[in-house]
Amino acid sequence: MRVVLAYSGGLDTTVATKWLQERYGAEVITVTVDVGQGEDFEEIRERALGSGASKHYFIDGKERFLKEYVSMCIKANGLYEGAYPLSSALSRPLIAEEVAKIALREDADAVAHGCTGKGNDQVRFDVTFQAVAPGLKIIAPVREWNMSRDKEIEYALEKGLPIKVKESRFSIDENLWGRSIEAGELEDPWAEPPREAFKYVAPLEDAPDEPEEVTIGFREGVPTSLNGEEKSLGEIIGELNRIGGRHGFGVIDHIEDRIVGLKSREVYEAPAALLLIMAHRDLEKMVLGRRLLDFKAEVERLWANMVYSGLWKDPLMDALHAFINQTQQNVNGEVRIKLYKGSAKVVGRRAEKPLYSPELITYTSRSVFDQRAGEAFSKLWGLETMLSRIKHKTEEKLSAKP
Numbered sequence: 001m002r003v004v005l006a007y008s009g010g011l012d013t014t015v016a017t018k019w020l021q022e023r024y025g026a027e028v029i030t031v032t033v034d035v036g037q038g039e040d041f042e043e044i045r046e047r048a049l050g051s052g053a054s055k056h057y058f059i060d061g062k063e064r065f066l067k068e069y070v071s072m073c074i075k076a077n078g079l080y081e082g083a084y085p086l087s088s089a090l091s092r093p094l095i096a097e098e099v100a101k102i103a104l105r106e107d108a109d110a111v112a113h114g115c116t117g118k119g120n121d122q123v124r125f126d127v128t129f130q131a132v133a134p135g136l137k138i139i140a141p142v143r144e145w146n147m148s149r150d151k152e153i154e155y156a157l158e159k160g161l162p163i164k165v166k167e168s169r170f171s172i173d174e175n176l177w178g179r180s181i182e183a184g185e186l187e188d189p190w191a192e193p194p195r196e197a198f199k200y201v202a203p204l205e206d207a208p209d210e211p212e213e214v215t216i217g218f219r220e221g222v223p224t225s226l227n228g229e230e231k232s233l234g235e236i237i238g239e240l241n242r243i244g245g246r247h248g249f250g251v252i253d254h255i256e257d258r259i260v261g262l263k264s265r266e267v268y269e270a271p272a273a274l275l276l277i278m279a280h281r282d283l284e285k286m287v288l289g290r291r292l293l294d295f296k297a298e299v300e301r302l303w304a305n306m307v308y309s310g311l312w313k314d315p316l317m318d319a320l321h322a323f324i325n326q327t328q329q330n331v332n333g334e335v336r337i338k339l340y341k342g343s344a345k346v347v348g349r350r351a352e353k354p355l356y357s358p359e360l361i362t363y364t365s366r367s368v369f370d371q372r373a374g375e376a377f378s379k380l381w382g383l384e385t386m387l388s389r390i391k392h393k394t395e396e397k398l399s400a401k402p
Contacts (some may be wrong), residue, residue, distance in 0.1 A: 244271025
């Protein structure tokens, strides 16, 4: 039996490599996909081979992640439950697809992942595996063995596996779009996250005493410049993480509803993601009409729920992407944001083709709006309300007669 395993290099997947060999007598091929997690990938390769993998693949997925996933998240103003910018959730279908493609190339019998049975990632991997390689068996060792972390470490030490026993007390998942931070004292929703949990975001007391402005330029809904200088999306995200972080901006700490029905306390840091979505949403208000904005808000909510739920490959997602991309043709312009002591607010915006018209909206003598039109508009606008009230009052009078 040949199994291709999505390999992160952590405790779960390192133990899973050996466990698959013993439990299934399998040849294990490992695959690591780089989505900007900042790991030592040569060390990960050595760990995979040291755990018994017959072959290890490394795939650089950063550019694809930015182009196909992060860009769409910005255009969709993607925030799950209005808070989470979907950093980890966005990366899972890409990773799972790359793993499934290797499995098909290697003529494997099964694909595997290191997700637990109580989290969201198991669904994201399972659904994507089913969509890309429906004929392959899916194995989830952590679900099958039901080991605790202590038992996993004991197993790894017994088998001589190359693990890092002294790791952070937090469980960290990082990519280009953000960091998720779990475990340790964060499992207590009353406990404040300690400063050592964060990589980008400084404590407020260490933030600069002077505000700082950034100007973000967009072309068809995608960021293309920062402070007037053309940059790649990856460069913009990197700089905004640093700028937002040093001003103490970019932490999300909320109670989240998982796919499986559990509520969890989730802590994220994503300065760039929050700033870009804030700026993009504001620019859209300049160029999209009210009815389109209202409908797009419903599409955005559905889009975020589907990403979170692992349904990137669902046909409905293709339809939502088509609609979202159609709305972005004129989302071209710039947005100014001011950062100060943990806060960020839009202080200016301009668009190439705005629906905003100074000549119509101004209250000065330069106005070209004929205010006399307002009287007829108000009468027609309130006609239904007036007729309803008149009808109801008539009925009340009739019913009140003896």
